[in-house]
Amino acid sequence: MSILVIAEIDSHGIKAATRSAITAAGQLGGDVHLLLAGSDLEGIALQAKSIKGLSKILVADAAEYANGIAENLTPLLVKLAPGYSTVLAAATSFGKNLLPRAAALLDAAMVSEVTQIIGERTFVRPIYAGNLNATVTAPAGLALITIRQTVFEAVAETGGDGAVESIAATGDAGKAQFISRELAVSDRPELASAKVVISGGRSLGSKEIFHDTLEPLAAQLGAAIGATRAAVDSGMAPNDAQVGQTGTVIAPDLYIAFGVSGAAQHVGGIKDAKVIVAVNHDAEAPIFKVADYGLVADLFDVVPELSAALKQ
């Protein structure tokens, strides 16, 4: 049977996380269809058509699907799901909000934040903030799955030729009303998918120092800026900069942690990075246990030195 992937749409079109979900769907075997639900989808449907790995794109274009309201999207999922073996989405805030709601109404198995597909119904998922991995089997029948985008490489945006089919909308459930959305505006790449991430902990001291210390180096490296929970809680960095199991889970090629102690939930969110660098004046900081390279030094000395060395 086929697999239905739920697309996530933002102002730039279909998110890269959705293309990671298509990769995961491909590993399960069978045809992969994409559900594109939103409003004003003409251009986005064309974008979807060229994504590799899709045999069909279902387009549900209606005002009630704008803004990803789970109460409105769930009836559509419930209607479509019985025709599929698996419904799959990325474990973003959108996917995590939507799929469990649909799973309950379908009385189907739900497997969240999958990091490895072992068999058709056997999966690995992190538990205890990523300190342990659980291997679980879902019962036969329909399963709803969210996958961690950082461990499944996104399929190509081009080279595909899926059939586009319009489907009927299911109406406005009238339960939840979208008021507003405030997304952080930054010249830096998105934290979840950046190739290089630099981050700071509470020892940066203040919002101004945090920004003035890390921003020029991030610009130089083309890096996203992350922060620890402590730095976020003390107002030095915005909420969406929090790196860790309870913030954003990342897997960049290079992660440099400045003044980060290495709490378990932070480490749980960075351990899939290819290379981890820790800079901390405290040689006993737990971050050094997971770092590939460590510098026991004052970050305020290291940042300008690193910046200067990169110019050479």
Added chain:
Amino acid sequence: MKILVGIKRVVDYQVTVRPAADGKGVETAGVKMSINPFDENALEAAVRLKEAGVATEVLAVAIGSAANQDVLRHALAMGADRALLVETDAVVQPLQTAKIYRALVEREAPQLVMTGKQAIDDDAAETAQMLAALLAWPQATFASSVQISDGKATVVREIDGGQETLQLALPAVISADLRLNEPRFIKLPALMMAKKKLLENIALAELGDTAAPSLTLLNVAEPPPRKAGRILNNVAELVAALRAEKVLP
């Protein structure tokens, strides 16, 4: 308005968890257990709504063995008016939890259900959404701000890359993120008072059929360790190492 708050008893967040000897679970013998931190945020929000005169009663509920009385006493000390323990020795997964909560909602008729966005043991982040679906109520997950007025909840949610604001018609289900509030510190008199509050036990079977499809746990293991790192002497060595790894230009 009555608020029902779902509480889970989990391994304390400061404990370093280990796989059980048989690899089929987590070692819990002699391990400190606590209220799930996100549930504590949900409870704090509910108690503040009562203190503000918006809510009239806060009911804390937990599912599990008799040992759960400790987290429910904690909830009562934080300001819940009464507590309810659904007793079972079985491992209860999110969809079954949602079905149990639904049965309690039918008995207790709250206007709002609050719980943590996820439990820090299984990290599923599913129960609130499932309960909202079963009740056909609206949901606001990952809440960092909740305001109630005129039968509506205005909720700011933490989403990838920022936040969004939703308005829900009550009754509704809200799941709490850490930044919703800072849970209060419990003082001794509150703990003493909590002992006088009502803590009711219900056998799971009393709530009717709550069976749900469940996952079978095959194995729990530590993730493969990262290779041992190196402490370098200076920035020049670091840049050379990173260039050798081809992660720096």
